[in-house]
Amino acid sequence: MVVGSDISRYPNTPRPTCRGYLHKRTQSAILKGWRKRWFVLKHNGYLHYYKHKKDEGKSRPLEVTKLEGAEIGVDTSLGKPFVFKCIPQNGNRIFYFCATSNQEMKRWLEAMDKAVHP
Secondary structure, rough: OOOOOOOOOOOOOOOOEEEEEEEEEEEOOOOOOEEEEEEEEEOOOEEEOOOOHOOOOOOOOOOOOOOOEEEEEEOOOOOOOEEEEOOOOOOOEEEEEEOHHHHHHHHHHHHHHHHHOO
């Protein structure tokens, strides 16, 4: 049995193109700062995120964002290393992500770039 995944039940479902923890910048009226979240970029170009890794496949994602046509790239404006941003095509929001290393940031940017230009 595979915990936290439905791959065993649906063997023909393609595996996500990228998954892992990233820190997401929070800019709500009450909370500001960075929150660690579990992100899953699916083959259909949608980025899902969950509070924890164990929630994938068990709970609904906190949010799902279509990356096709989005603007993505490295961001140095926040004065933090390994930060990149994503502006979805609907443009009503900017996501800021922080990876744990330059290699991890490049992995996510490459995967997201493929989703942006399918």
